[in-house]
Amino acid sequence: MSPPSLAQLTDLPHELLSQIINPLDDESIYAFTQTCKTFHFFALPLVLSRNGIRIIGPDLVSIIGPSEEGLIALRTSLFAPSLQRVHFYPSAEECRLFFDLRMLQMLLLRLPLISHLTVLYPSYQGVVDSRFQGALLDMQKWSVELAALMDTALQKSCRDLQIYGGDNLFADPDELESQEWPALKFKALSATASRKISSFFFFSRVTHLPKTSHSPSRSRLSSLYINSPMLLHPYLFRWTQSRLQTNTRSLTHLRFHDVRSSTWHQLLATLTLPSLCLFDIVTTHQLVGGSGVALGDIHTFLKRHPSIKVLNLSGINFPKPTPKLRNPIPTRLRAVGTHPKIIAWLLRGTAAHLKELKEVTITSEPGDFGYDQFDEALEAVALCSRMDAIHLHFNFVSKTGLHKWFEKHLSNPTAPSDVVGCIGNLTRVTHLTVRTRHWMKMDDRDEPVVQAFRLCSRAWRKLIWRNNFSLLKTLS
Template structure:
């Protein structure tokens, strides 16, 4: 028997004796077939066959990775699949990216492939303004020598590509704070290794700048975020210092997340080498409390700072050397542990524009009480924010404040505070808080206008409906509105903010049982203070 030959339909309905292929089908049918294919690798390979399928197939490939904003210049992927970056490099319709966020995953071959693809992508398209990269912890167990050298070249390419915002992030992308982040390893450019180890590199200039520094897109970075704690080791110190030197005239924001650094002394070396005349935002965080860092010299070299975040950094005290006065004429926001805050708020220090202080509670309630006294000496501070991991820290700290305030000295001197924020404790950590204790502590601020609280500070019950949670907040707000005529708003986590003026205008507000009960508690508090 003769095999019957298949006929192919031409673009205008004509037929021929050749076999039909997928390229002869209408676009709608091709897209439908591709949607039914489960293997992403097959879809990627299909996109490489011809230009028509390239533009038809690749959008489906990207949509499966939730990449919907490529046309608008945004790329963000936390869990990439194989060939994703290679497909992005090959995509002819991706001609411009303004933001690029990518987290390397997989084994050594996948990491190597993605590094090479990313270098090729950056070489093909115009400069990407914001680049954030993350690597997993297990990368240390892979072929470090192999992937490390490739990543060094990638960082060199990024530094010379015109990137303005560089972030080397932890695996989950969370900033360093009391939501502690995971470790991350990031390598260092080859030219910096040569500089830090004393070896000569033919590609480096005598000035110490990166190779190819005359690249037409090289403009200097404004933001460097090194949120990888594993990055801060002696081997990488040369690259960190080098990047700060190369971009010293353009850097506006610098963030460093360090860990176990007290054993190596790297942080003092980095701070001593930093001279950033234009820097405005500085954030240094550590999982461990680090002392022995001369912050006075660093801060006085950077009077342009308006936002300072020092998490895990303790003041260095030498009884034989008095601390020099710190002058930060533009500082408006300050975040630190109580001992560091107390040191920075001394009378000798000049922070005339400081309006917001964020306290990171650490369980040392004596130092926290000293902090409140120090805050009382600065009438320009109007906002206080408190954060902790354990909800018990709030209650213990509040009890210390109330117990030590025997002559209402702190109460009268904190009249300039208008806003208080108590950050949400981690629900994983157990702990109970008394709403009465929180209310009594808030009375230390006689002219308070705005309060933001964690719901667990009002009610530690877990399973409550939204209606019940709203009722708890309204009850607390009603009691507070009766006793504090200056109070305007109360915010509790995700619940709608309560306008206390609206509560006061409700009929019969002054006769509510909650208000009367609160007045009794207030009288009781005054009686306790007088007895003490």
């Protein structure tokens, strides 16, 4: 008779095992994870979570302000190759910029496939770039390493790439006009060399940049979201322009948010994306008539992209006098959101050709804003007579003059059709959504605006009034 086998630590229920492991320090738990696969897969996520790294699903990892030890443990873990989606929020310490970037690069090199990569850098108070005010870091060199990181993701079939933040990482080119910006060269290694470098750094604590080749044939990028000035900075502009051209056939969504750049003209005037469906240039402030993207560059870009179905624009430098748009662009447009002047520019005279247009969003500007500009846009929307139903959205971000504009329309809701901008003329608008900031109380007078506004048009099937975060009123 064989003696009964002794129970091992791994045989314990996970609840009891957790009670044993939780009080231990990270170093002790990490030592446990090296003893067997069971402990590795059970205990290592605990160590990682204590160090800013969470394994959210079988293929998703969220890295937020990680420790150096946590990054090393993650890149050497057994479950790292199963990851396909990476959300990376590096440390806010300037001295960690190179280390964190290189650790992420090494992690990505271990992944057979990457479907989604999000990188969000914090905003730094002072300029980090050594080309400005005696800062210590060579951000030109760092930008080459960032480009290599993004190339690694693209080479591994990344479909969704999102880059955020990084304000003040690079010196402002406008303040360094007297200096000549060197053209950065993004060197490519063979696949064999890349694998050798990768295997070397996997077993090495020393962190140098493992450069990778960029293979256009493997690029499958469909969505690029740039919420960072870095990618249009002279350090990285050529990389961005080149990779957009490489992915011209696969790219369907291109979005820029709060990107200040002097290179918009160079980008928009040369870019052609035949599969593009969604295009956004959005800033926190509309900046119409101020410094922003030139309307002429937007016009040129739209003419080359009739495939666009969803268009959102702000921060556009709108010239005076108002130019006329003679050719409808783009004709497949289904949804558009922008400043009222640009709505009028897009729709007036070409609305009859936009047979698929279903949604229009008109947005005001912060501060002093002339709400009579909304009348120009409403007049253009009223021309959309070929549409069966239009969903109209008002985004009010300034209260100055808003009550006066409302009262003008509420005092004469049944005005004849020749009254410019009259809301009663919007016979094709079946749904109206009004969005305001949380501090803008519209029913603070004797006549409640919400109820009275509902009577302006018989065509409306639904009026939705939204405060910044919560739904205030729904009238059906």
